[in-house]
Amino acid sequence: AGAAEKQPLAEAGLNIAIITTPSGVDDGSFNQDNYNGILAFVKNHPTAKVTAIREPSGDVAAALKAAADVVAEYDVLVCTGFQFAGIGELAMENPNTKFILVDTYPTDAKGNSVELPNVYAMTFAEQESGFFAGVAAALETKTNKVAVVNGVAYPSNVNYQYGFETGVIYANQKLGTNVQVLELASRAGTDVTGANVGGNYAGSFADEATGKVIGQQLFAQGADIIFVAAGATGNGVFTAAKESNGKLKVIGCDVDQWDDGTVGSGNIILTSVLKVMSLNVERVLNQIQDGTFKGANMLLKADTDSTGFVKKGGRNQLSTSTIQKLDESYALVQKGTIVPASNFGGFTPEQFKVN
């Protein structure tokens, strides 16, 4: 009702809120990257301001309630995470507020996916990032055993896992490696359709203790590189790696996690694979500012540089030859020559064929 009374955008600058799940905008990975995108925008538009709101329980209903509590206050709500899929209804009732939804598409009251004029929803081809991790791991492993650890078998995590497995298979077939992907039977994941997708799932994004146990178990079975896409649970895997005296390395995900990997004077991060959310969030905010905003449900891929890996000097420990081979694969992925397996891509990593 009162939404119409809002100030014209140009004068006051955008009033932006970012709503996150319990880990908050300072989780050093997923949420923080989104937040950085907003901060970058605010830096260029000093009249704009941003408020970070954290929903502490992690419950789906509570997440939506937090959004509903504040929706009237803001021009833009950035909602990060799967929990906010149900935002569709709220968006329909508040057409003057723009929503940026990350990692999921909005659903209506009945749970059907919808496209709305005031919602820009972005999901990422995590399988591509996972693919790069898989290739990098296969090329760098010395024990010829690698693994991937995930949090919960949400599509984004399954995509990472499948992409990683595809990457290893690709390297085995085309790059002359002979590498095995380890799975703990007790950690197989069940995806959103109820299918068993294998992999190593901790079952939570916040269970550091279990993360560490999984890391140790994989290490004990011979893995020397683990790709970690598990939120705070990943910290546990990092700990396992840090305590291995440099024998176990990890590949970070979503953002450049180099700083989390320091141990003494060394570092356990082999490289990090990226999901470039900050740039995309900033881009959409710019569109809102310009008035060119259009609602959409977008899948972002390497072709828009939305996926990738860290090759910047001093932030990774990849060999030059590996970086070179990764660059080549990157080009192929960008072109669409290589399509890694994904949760809903229609095929599993085992069925992956190199064209």
Added chain:
Amino acid sequence: MNTIIIEGLSFSLPLFIIAIGGIYSEGSGITNLALEGLLGFGAFFGGLSYAILSRTFGGDPTILIYASLGFAMVGGALLALLHALMCIKFKANQVISGVVINMLSVALTAFLANQINASFFGQPSNKFLLEVFPKATIPLLSRIPLIGAVFTDFYIFELIIIAVALFMAYLLYKTPAGMHIRACGDNPHALAAAGGNVQKVRFWSVITSGALSGLGGMCFAYSISTTFSPNIYMGFGYLAIAAYIFGSWKIGPTFLACILFGFARSGGYVLVQKLKLPSSYGDLVLTLPYIVTLVLLLFFSSTNKPPRALGEVYDQAKR
């Protein structure tokens, strides 16, 4: 089997030192349900000190790591100071004070961690990164079959904890101070009549419980995630309480209880892995220590004797 022992000990010992903290506080007559909050606040303080020190001095982290254990004890003691004031000076209900301090600890660490990271370290975060804690293996002993695992790949802090635990046991059972603490928990008036200062003895006992909990909390922070984060509040403080009640407020039996909890836990993880059960069965395994405790308590409760004056507000005038 090795993993069970190695992991079991690295969990049991921090739990044990926290439980000793509980024994000190409750042994002196002050109920302490605040262990959970104390260990969290200690870990926060240790983490913060590490963050500050490593930024100021840089250099060899090893010294800082040990220093952070000390600071964690200070942190735990600081929050325990509040509990001591509440219970001793303000005569608050000790159970309630404990519960509220747990709430306060969670709120306060989250708030301070965020605020400090944002204002001083210029990065939004609610955690402090730590270094891995050094580990060691004792050359010959570790070769002994089975028992060797005890001497294999242990955190140095485990040694520290054992040393501290031995010292605390010595203090409690052999020295005049310890005698006074135990007297306070049994009949504070007797101590007062013998010229002791009940309030003071209790005060220091509670402070000690805070320091020990802080130490234990910091060790958990190191061994589980090498960070301080709000995830530290995982209920280990409550588990420590169960441990010492189970151990009938005595250090020896409490040690056994802690070992039981630790091994049940690490054994559970291994069991699930070995049997290739789906991970959800991990949940059932995790109930083991609690069910074991309940069942054993069924048999031992009648002989379980809490300190007689536990939870009673000491009032010199009361007879």
Added chain:
Amino acid sequence: MKKTNLIKRLFILCCGKGRHQLLRTSLFCIFLSLLAGILLLLLLGKNPLEAYRSILQGAGILPKPRYAGRKNQLTDFMSLLNYTTPMVFAALSVAVALKCGIFNICVSGIMVFSAFMATVLVGYSDLNPLVAKILVVLVGALSGALVGILIGYLKHRFNMNEVVVAIMLNYIISYVVSFFIQTRFIDPITRQSVAVGQNARLTLFDYPVGNLKMEIALVFPLALLAVFALKFMLDRTRFGFELKAVGSNSKASNYAGIQVGRAVVCTMLISGALAGLAGVSYYLGSNASIQPRVLPALGFDAIAVALLGNTSAIGSLFASLLVMIFDCGTTYMSSRMQVLREIAALITSILLLFSAIGIFFRNLADRFQQEAEEV
């Protein structure tokens, strides 16, 4: 009478002997903690009054400057009632047990258990809504009562420390329920239990009233009823008398012919049933599903809330409201004031700290009064 200084006299007025001493002390504690909050906010460079106002606005006590579509102050207030409902039940559960000298820290576990039972037994059925809702309430209360009885029985029969039993049960319930949810009732998308059907929900969610969409907590009246029933029971009934007697001195009660074991078990039955109601009104009301492995913080907060309400029934009601106002207003406040939401939690904790030392304030006031009279 010599002039005692003004502060002391004010203090006597606040906490001294006389009518409603408990109530006045509570109010005084609330006042102190608000004061502490003001200091804290000032320290952070925020306008404290503005912050408090935004908390009230967020909780629907004061109007917000603008509202989202189909929302207004009334919908906010109804939402507050909705969230307060489980807290009232939980606080009553703690209070009634405390009256009998039992410290029920198992409220959280009982909430999860009863909600799980209600979810599984009724939540997924396609019963007629009225029947389903009544069944949810019954199943919730019954399963809560069962756990309560277990605790009471173990305490009485085996002399087991109820705090330890409760801590153990909390974990066991949490993990076992989590196991069943993970293996049988998981919603693969939310990773919580599959949401219960609308027919079984105790809150009408997004219920259209005019052009508004409201949350209507159907069991709020039941919570009110529980408050008054409990008050009546404690003050006026034989059983209430026995319960308090046992809580005050169980040996003397036994000597007087009161069946202590029965009183303990019955009290825990009531306490458990109330916790069970808190569980269903939380998980099948405000929420629609259960997060595995998570014990609701509400169950622990309720301990402090009950204390703030002087472990009386009416007191628990108002304390619940107060604490939930803080809770519900937090998101809005933190959003408007750009402060961390932990501020509100911090102020609540301080409030509870102060109320825990209410007895000290009362004694101090008594002493001042004595001084004033003597001199």
Added chain:
Amino acid sequence: MENLVEFRHITKRFPGIVANDDISLSVHKGEILAILGENGAGKSTLMSMLFGMYTPDEGEIFVRGKKEVITSPLVANSLNIGMVHQHFMLVENQSITENIIMGIEPKKRKFGLFPVVDLEASHEKVRQLSLHYQLEVNPKEIIENVPVSTRQRVEILKMLYRNAEILIFDEPTAVLTPQEIESLLQIINTLRQSGKTVILITHKLDEIKKIADRCAILCKGKLIDVLDVASTSVQHMSALMVGREVSLTLEKEEHERGSEVLKVENLSVVSQDHITLVDSVSFCVHEGEILAIAGVSGNGQVEIADAIAGLIPIKGGTIQLQEKDITNAQVRERIEAGLSYIPEDRHAVGLILDFPLKENLCLKQYYRPPYSSKGGILQYEAMEDLGKSLIEAFDIRTSKGNDTLVRSMSGGNQQKAIIAREINLDSKLIMFVQPTRGLDVGAIEAIHTRINTLRKEGKAILLISLELDEVLQLADTILVMYNGKVQTIRKANELTKLQVGEYMMGVHVEKN
């Protein structure tokens, strides 16, 4: 004579009461000074100030001619003042030695480094000390396992261990048997002969008469008089103290006892640790009869009463009340069958201290009309009425009448409240356990008269008391317990005090 201690114009106030009001009193070196006074007269308070537990509000204390500010028991210790408190100040889960050395533990160094309490040496020292003063104890025993009399000895040893010169005894004999009292008085005498100065607080005039040199009499916080014991009669002392003449003997006329009310056969009770406490005890109590059970404390007397009342489980035997078998009955059924019970521990068992007086007075009837309706609703008006009538009938003194919290009442009045409640039940059988413990003579007289009246009304009365005088004065029949067994059961007039004492010590064994 030298004044060892001198109180000068001591005043001590507690909220709402002046416990000591301008007291000036001196204690001579080497004397035994008795302090006498009603309950709450301020005796303990005065001595607590000498011992440093409280500090006076006004006035000064001189010790050995020097003004001292005694802020804590530590200071008192350094002045060689020791005190045996009215309520034992012992740590139950520590050994006798640990209790004695607490606060001044001798230390030695383990490995030349760690200071530890030197327990071995202390055990030896305590043993020596106990032998020297003939206060035998086993230093290694844990307090919770030893009987009351031993605890009393430990308290005295505690003082002696500290080389106390001035010994304060606060009602030391309240819990002892005649023989124990006798030996304690002897010990006190020995102590005096070895040059110590003793201050003795007691309600028992004969004790004062026996050993004290002088007697200070306190009344309502004021010092009334200091008398020379040898030249003063017991009657005079009690009259001064209470403010009126007290009859120290009871007029008890003979009358025929009626039919059997309580019949106990082969009653056995074992403790949780499977120790036999009561061993196959049989007796009956008739209408109009006072049956007193005498015995040294801890010989199973109290357990008999508890077992009859249904408070503890029994191992064997039967209990019949008015021809009804109540062996396995619930507590309440027994009450309704006609049982009243004044328990030993009025605080822990007899009363709910945080309940108002009226609810305590109604504690055994609240559940039935007119105090409770059929539907279980309490009727407060009826309760008020009951409270009012009992307060008046039994002269219970309170600050707020019906609504007074029992916790704030004095011990004597608390006892009156219990007795009022139990008598009001109009039960056929009334059990009194230690009904006058710790009470002053005035209060004792009132209770004894009350018991006698009940006997006249035809009630059956079971009296359990450690006070031999009380037993001899009241009982028609005396049952003596030793080690859980009945030693003898006889008409009171067939037994002398000496005989009863012998039975109590297990010397005589009845053969029949």
